[in-house]
Amino acid sequence: MRSFNPPVRTLMGPGPADVHPRILQAMARPTIGHLDPAFIGMMDEVKDALKYAFQTENELTMPVSAPGSAGMETCFANLVEPGDKVIVCINGVFGNRMKENVVRFGGEAVVVEDSWGEAVSADKLEQALKDNPDAKIVAFVHAETSTGAQSDAKTLCKLAHDYDCITIVDAVTSLAGSELRVDEWEIDAIYSGSQKCLSAMPGISPISFGERAIKKLSNRKTPVASWFLDLNLVMAYWGEGKKRAYHHTAPVNTLYGLHESLVMLTEEGLENAWARHTKNHLELKAGLESLGMSFVVKEGDRLPQLNTVWIPEGVDDAMVRSTLLNDYNLEVGAGLGALAGKVWRIGLMGYSSRKENIILCTSALKEIFDSAK
Amino acid sequence: MRSFNPPVRTLMGPGPADVHPRILQAMARPTIGHLDPAFIGMMDEVKDALKYAFQTENELTMPVSAPGSAGMETCFANLVEPGDKVIVCINGVFGNRMKENVVRFGGEAVVVEDSWGEAVSADKLEQALKDNPDAKIVAFVHAETSTGAQSDAKTLCKLAHDYDCITIVDAVTSLAGSELRVDEWEIDAIYSGSQKCLSAMPGISPISFGERAIKKLSNRKTPVASWFLDLNLVMAYWGEGKKRAYHHTAPVNTLYGLHESLVMLTEEGLENAWARHTKNHLELKAGLESLGMSFVVKEGDRLPQLNTVWIPEGVDDAMVRSTLLNDYNLEVGAGLGALAGKVWRIGLMGYSSRKENIILCTSALKEIFDSAK
Numbered sequence: 229m230r231s232f233n234p235p236v237r238t239l240m241g242p243g244p245a246d247v248h249p250r251i252l253q254a255m256a257r258p259t260i261g262h263l264d265p266a267f268i269g270m271m272d273e274v275k276d277a278l279k280y281a282f283q284t285e286n287e288l289t290m291p292v293s294a295p296g297s298a299g300m301e302t303c304f305a306n307l308v309e310p311g312d313k314v315i316v317c318i319n320g321v322f323g324n325r326m327k328e329n330v331v332r333f334g335g336e337a338v339v340v341e342d343s344w345g346e347a348v349s350a351d352k353l354e355q356a357l358k359d360n361p362d363a364k365i366v367a368f369v370h371a372e373t374s375t376g377a378q379s380d381a382k383t384l385c386k387l388a389h390d391y392d393c394i395t396i397v398d399a400v401t402s403l404a405g406s407e408l409r410v411d412e413w414e415i416d417a418i419y420s421g422s423q424k425c426l427s428a429m430p431g432i433s434p435i436s437f438g439e440r441a442i443k444k445l446s447n448r449k450t451p452v453a454s455w456f457l458d459l460n461l462v463m464a465y466w467g468e469g470k471k472r473a474y475h476h477t478a479p480v481n482t483l484y485g486l487h488e489s490l491v492m493l494t495e496e497g498l499e500n501a502w503a504r505h506t507k508n509h510l511e512l513k514a515g516l517e518s519l520g521m522s523f524v525v526k527e528g529d530r531l532p533q534l535n536t537v538w539i540p541e542g543v544d545d546a547m548v549r550s551t552l553l554n555d556y557n558l559e560v561g562a563g564l565g566a567l568a569g570k571v572w573r574i575g576l577m578g579y580s581s582r583k584e585n586i587i588l589c590t591s592a593l594k595e596i597f598d599s600a601k
Numbered sequence: 602m603r604s605f606n607p608p609v610r611t612l613m614g615p616g617p618a619d620v621h622p623r624i625l626q627a628m629a630r631p632t633i634g635h636l637d638p639a640f641i642g643m644m645d646e647v648k649d650a651l652k653y654a655f656q657t658e659n660e661l662t663m664p665v666s667a668p669g670s671a672g673m674e675t676c677f678a679n680l681v682e683p684g685d686k687v688i689v690c691i692n693g694v695f696g697n698r699m700k701e702n703v704v705r706f707g708g709e710a711v712v713v714e715d716s717w718g719e720a721v722s723a724d725k726l727e728q729a730l731k732d733n734p735d736a737k738i739v740a741f742v743h744a745e746t747s748t749g750a751q752s753d754a755k756t757l758c759k760l761a762h763d764y765d766c767i768t769i770v771d772a773v774t775s776l777a778g779s780e781l782r783v784d785e786w787e788i789d790a791i792y793s794g795s796q797k798c799l800s801a802m803p804g805i806s807p808i809s810f811g812e813r814a815i816k817k818l819s820n821r822k823t824p825v826a827s828w829f830l831d832l833n834l835v836m837a838y839w840g841e842g843k844k845r846a847y848h849h850t851a852p853v854n855t856l857y858g859l860h861e862s863l864v865m866l867t868e869e870g871l872e873n874a875w876a877r878h879t880k881n882h883l884e885l886k887a888g889l890e891s892l893g894m895s896f897v898v899k900e901g902d903r904l905p906q907l908n909t910v911w912i913p914e915g916v917d918d919a920m921v922r923s924t925l926l927n928d929y930n931l932e933v934g935a936g937l938g939a940l941a942g943k944v945w946r947i948g949l950m951g952y953s954s955r956k957e958n959i960i961l962c963t964s965a966l967k968e969i970f971d972s973a974k
Contacts, residue, residue, distance in 0.1 A: 229646055229864050230864065231623075232630075232861070234632075236631050239633070243850060255628045256629035259620040259796075259802055260608065260612070260932075261612060264608075264610065264926070264932065267607070277602060294829070295666055295667075295829075298666075298667060298829045300828075301827060301828060328828050331824070332828055430635065430851065430852050430853055431852025451704070453826045455673075455702050456673075476669070477617060477668050477794070478804075479855065481625070481804075481858075482802070482854075482855060487605050553637070559633075564847070
C-alpha cells in the first residue's frame with residue numbers, strides 16, 4: 229500500500245467542482261482542537277459568511293459536519309414529525325430523495341410530479357395545497373442537479389405560506405452559483421453543499437433555518453430521530469458566545485477549506501459570482517450548440533452552473549466520457565435515472581466556471597466527435 | 602474576512618490528535634470525482650487497510666462520511682428496531698450517548714452502570730442479561746474517552762453471545778492505539794474515529810459489521826430511520842466491484858488523509874503502534890507522578906493513549922490549561938461531566954504519542970506549578 233497521488237483532473241461534472249489551490253492549501257494547515265478559542269473565532273466567521281452567501285439574517289446558519297445528503301436529512305429529521313403531511317415536488321433524483329426522507333421520519337408524502345428537465349409547476353403545487361389543507365411542509369429542489377433545471381423558489385415559497393406550510397429547499401447546486409435570496413424569498417429551511425459553486429472539497433453541508441422552521445422544531449412533541457443531526461444539540465456547539473457545549477468533533481480541516489472558499493466568495497462578491505456563472509454558461513452554450521448539441525431544459529429554466537445536453541444521435545456515451553477522462557483528464561457527468569445514457573451533465577461550478585475549461589471541453593468534444601466520424 | 606492561519610498547537614487532549622504532516626499534505630492533493638476509477642481504487646485500499654486496523658475479515662468495513670458520532674449513529678440506526686431491548690453499559694459520557702441513540706431509534710435501553718473511571722463490570726452485565734432474557738443487543742464503550750478507562754471487550758462480547766445478544770462496541774479512542782481484535786473477540790458491530798490514534802483529521806468514522814449484525818440488519822421489519830446512514834444504500838457505493846451506485850458525494854480529500862494515515866499504520870505495523878502507545882504512556886506516567894499527580898483509572902484498566910489524572914489540590918484548572926495553550930501552544934483536555942474541573946485528560950494518540958510531546962507536557966506543567974507556588 230502506497231501513498232495515493234490522484235491524477236489531476238478538470239472537474240466539469242455535477243460536483244465536486246474543481247477545488248481552488250488556495251482552498252486545497254487551507255485544508256493542509258495544522259489541525260487545532262475543535263474547542264480551541266482560535267477555532268471558535270473561525271467558526272463565527274464561517275457562520276457570518278454563510279449568512280452572506282444565503283442572503284439571510286437567520287441566526288441558525290451553519291455547516292453540518294457531513295455531505296449535502298446529511299444537510300437534507302438535517303432539515304427533514306428536525307422538521308418532520310411522525311404523521312406530518314409533506315408535499316414533495318419531484319422533478320428529478322433529489323426530489324425523490326426528499327420523499328424518501330419524509331417517509332423515513334414517519335411523515336406522509338404527497339407527491340407533486342413534473343417531468344425530468346422541467347421546473348416545478350406552481351399550478352400543480354397550488355392544486356396539491358388546495359387538496360391537502362392539512363399539509364404542514366412543502367419541499368422542493370431549487371436547482372435539480374440531476375437535470376439542470378431551476379425552479380422559481382420565490383413563487384413556490386409564497387404559495388406554501390399562503391396555505392400555512394413551511395418550506396424546505398434544496399440549494400445544493402444553486403448556492404453561490406445563481407440567484408438565491410433566503411430572506412427575501414422567505415425560505416424557511418435550506419441546505420446546500422460545499423463541493424459545488426463554493427468550490428470547496430466535498431463533505432460539509434451549509435444549512436439555514438428561519439423563524440417559522442425554528443418554531444416548528446421547538447414545538448415538536450417527539451424527539452428528533454437522530455442524535456447527530458438534532459439541531460437542539462448542534463446549536464449548543466455552533467451557537468453564540470464563548471461558551472460552546474461539546475457535541476461532536478467538528479471536521480477541523482474541512483472547515484478551514486470552507487472558510488477559505490467563503491473568503492474567496494466575499495472577495496469576488498456574491499452577485500459577481502452569479503454573473504460569472506451566467507456569462508460562462510452562455511459561452512459554453514454557444515460552443516455546445518455549434519457542435520450540434522441541444523439543451524434538455526428549456527431556456528429560462530436552465531441552471532447556468534449545470535448544463536444538461538442531449539447526447540447527439542449515434543454517439544457512444546461511455547466511449548466519449550472515458551475518452552474525455554483518459555485522454556483529456558476531463559470529467560463530465562453522466563445522466564442519472566431516466567436520463568442515464570441520454571444526456572451529459574456539464575458543470576461550470578465555482579472554480580470550474582472558467583474560460584479555459586469551456587475551451588477545453590468544447591475542443592475535446594469536437595476532436596472526439598470528428599475522429600469518430 | 603481574511604484567510605485563516607491557525608496557531609500551531611501540540612494536541613495532547615482527547616482528540617483530535619496531532620495530524621502528521623504527510624497526512625496534512627495528502628489532504629491538499631487535487632480533488633477528483635467520487636466516481637472516478639482512480640478514486641474507486643483508493644477506496645478499495647482504504648477498506649482493506651481498515652480491515653487490518655480492526656483485525657477483521659468483515660466485508661462490510663468502511664468509513665462513514667462523517668465524524669465518530671455519526672459512526673455511532675450508523676450502528677444504532679441500522680441495528681436497533683423500535684421495541685428492541687438494548688443493554689447499554691455506561692461508565693462515562695459515551696455510554697450515555699449510546700443510550701440516547703437507543704431511545705431515539707425507538708429501542709428500550711436497560712442501563713448497566715459503573716462509576717466513571719472504572720471499566721465495565723462483566724458481573725453486572727451478566728446479571729442484566731439474566732434479568733432481561735428478551736434483550737437483543739449489548740452496547741458498550743471499549744475505550745471511554747471521557748475517563749481513560751478501557752473495558753474487557755472480549756469477555757463482554759462472549760457474555761453477550763452466551764445470552765444471544767449481538768454487540769455494538771465504541772472503539773473511537775482505541776483503534777490503532779491499543780489492542781483491538783474484532784474477529785478474535787467476536788465484536789459484531791464497531792465504530793471508530795479518524796482523529797485519535799490514526800492521527801488523521803477529524804470528520805470520518807471507520808465502521809465494521811460482522812455476520813450477526815448483517816443478519817439483524819437484513820431481518821429488519823421497519824426501514825432504517827435515516828437515508829444517509831442506511832447501510833443497505835451505503836454498501837451499494839462502498840461495495841465490491843467496478844459498478845458503484847451513487848449514494849452521496851464522498852468527502853474526497855478527507856479520504857486522501859485517511860488513506861495516508863493507513864499507509865503509515867501499515868508501515869509501522871499495528872502491533873508496533875500498540876507497543877509505542879504503551880511505552881510512551883509509561884514514560885508520561887513516570888513524569889506526571891514525579892509531579893505528584895495520580896491517575897483516575899486503576900492500573901490495568903488504563904488506556905495508554907488517554908491519561909486521566911487528578912488535578913493536584915490547590916491548582917487552578919482553567920489557569921493551567923489556558924497557560925499551557927497560550928504560552929506553550931499545548932492543548933490538554935478538560936474533564937467532562939462529573940469529572941469537570943477535577944481532572945485533566947492527557948492524550949498520547951497516534952502522532953501525538955511521541956517522546957518530545959511527553960517532555961514538553963511534563964516540563965510545561967512543572968514550570969507552571971513551580972511559578973504558582
